[in-house]
Amino acid sequence: MKHDRRDFLGLGAAFLATATLSRSVNAKEEESCGHPSKTKQPTIAYHPKRVLSPATMITSQKGKNYNPVVTLNGWTLPYEMKEGVKEFHLIAEPVLREFSHGMVVNCWGYNGTSPGPTIEAVEGDRVRLIVTNKLPEHTTIHWHGLILPNGMDGVGGLTQPQIGPGESYVYEFTLVQSGTFMYHPHADEMVQMAMGAMGMFIIHPKNPKEHRVDRDFCFLLASYDIAPGTYTPNPSTMTEFNLWTFNSRVFPGIDAMNVRVGDRVRIRVGNLTMTNHPIHMHGHPFEVTCTDGGWVPKSARWPEVTIDVGVGQMRAIEFTAAHEGDWAFHCHKSHHTMGPMGHGVPNMIGVKQDDLSEKISDLMPDYMYMPMGKNGMAEMSDMADMGMKVPENTLPMMTGTGQFGPIEMGGMFTVVKVRKHQPKGDYKDYGWYQFPEGSVAKKR
């Protein structure tokens, strides 16, 4: 079933759907994947079931001989030490994820969030991962990139029986490598990953002096097809996704990466979408220092400002933050830095549309015609701000506002904030960069 926005954006002009139409699309979507979908905007604010309290953070970081990763808009899973084994509990379950202010999505994830919490451990650790399935169908977890006994690899049918709804399975193995890895189901993958079931698995080197950085960020790339006005991703979509996310968040809902001038910075990016993403960093050349296959030897590294992260791959990039400012960090496929509303509309660049609006409203008074992009799309950068009606639970195509005006992004985009005067021991976001006088490009 392809309930495409193109269907109601057709007729040779751009329309915005009415709420009625959106709801019928949503009802169809519920049938297609059997997931309990919301037909109304939830009235409660989104809260993950397990909020990482400051107390948890202190406990889980006490005595660590490594610098923990910062998961963008995410968290690290606490563990319990049981007779020398680090024991983690993962619960696969339906979750609500706020993608950005104004959009909440029915996802599948782990422990209350999608993506699930980051698992962090140290090379040489013995780990026990207890997986409980609260999804409506069977699942497994595959530990992507890990060297482990075959029976722990998590491929349903091939290396283990599927984990039925309500069942718990135990995975236990020793971590014999360090680097950046991922976890995801290897059971009905098409549906479960399209619904957001995935997470990161970070293994720090045994020797804390190896691969040491000051700031260590990580996130997963995920894509979704959620028809405007609806709440549930369509898992049958193969190429036509309309939401492109860092950790199931879209700009401006994505955390900035705050660093201090002089910091060695690592950003680990895993790709569990169905296409590649050329990830681009402004202002700082970087090197790829780690893939999901392991660390890249120093002699084999070269400078880049864009690195293509292929499907099922992980790339960790590193650079020394040298230049103060607000540096854009984004996927370079321009449609991947856009929100859903407005994709698939007819090309109106250069088309005279002055009387088209009246003609269409005569024919179809319930629809609102939007004279879209005669001179480009920038003129409709934030439809909601312009007082235009957008379907419920739907983000605009271009949004976000900086100190100089609209940023016109909406997908895989965030900012690396490099600051000279970031207070010691504090990486809070203190807002936009204060440009020295005379340092900003200006009108002549």
Ligand SMILES: [Cu+2]
């Ligand atoms: Cu992309």
